[in-house]
Amino acid sequence: MHADPSPGDWAWLANDVAVRYGLTDGIVAIDGPSGAGKSTFAAELVRALADRGRSSVLISTDDYATWDDPASWWPELERDLIRAFERRHDYFYRPRIWVDGRPEIGPETWIRWQPLLIIEGVTSARRSSAHRFAHRFWLDGPSSDDRLARTVARDGEADRDHLVAWQQFEEGWFAIDGTRDRCEVLEAE
Incomplete structure (x- = not known):
């Protein structure tokens, strides 16, 4: 069982990953279940890279995914971001915004x-x-109950039912996709 990492742990892990994996270029994916700490770790990783003079862009799948469409938007992300990145061009995308609870x-x-x-x-x-990514990282986070508590605390009690359904979706997705098996599993110390 994992201890709930503190921000200091995420900073330590981000610095370790920046050094150990020599992140300088390419595409990096940070995956794992909701509430595992992916966003916090990613932000710390961007800081750790910047401290080493390495520029990066951080994009969240939350900019595309919605409650009703948790996964099929990927071709849009590939078109908008991945292909342009691979051509070494500036690029744009249109993140989802939420208006009155609707994307x-x-x-x-x-x-x-x-x-x-x-x-x-x-x-x-x-x-x-996965073949397009230089590195793929996975964060497990705490138990599903603890992760649910984290996401409800972050997103609000009104989203609890959506978050429970999301956890069910991601559990099935990860089982079928085998995501964790092809990632480097990271743990905050």
Whole structure:
């Protein structure tokens, strides 16, 4: 069982990963179940890389996924981000924005090309694109009950039913996709 990592643990892990894996270029996926700490770790990793003079772009799958469409938006992310990144071009995408509890396509967000693209979130290390990624990392996080408590604390009690359904989706997704098996499993110390 994992202890709930503190922000200091995430910073330590991010620094360790930046050094141990020599992250300088390519696409990095950070996957794992909701509430595992992916967003926190990814933000710390961007900081650790910047401290070493390495530029990166961080994109969250939350910018695409919705309660009703947790996974089929991937071709849009590939078109908008991955292909442009591979061509070494600046690129744009249209993240979802939530209006009155419903997702809508947001305004264009332009991204200046950097040598390292970090995609964090559920389904980011999916089998269909895994070959395109320089590194794939996985965070387990605490028990599903603890992860649910974290996500409810973060997103609000009104989203509890959505978050429970999301946990059920991701459990099935990860089992069928075999995501964890092709990732480097990371644990905050």
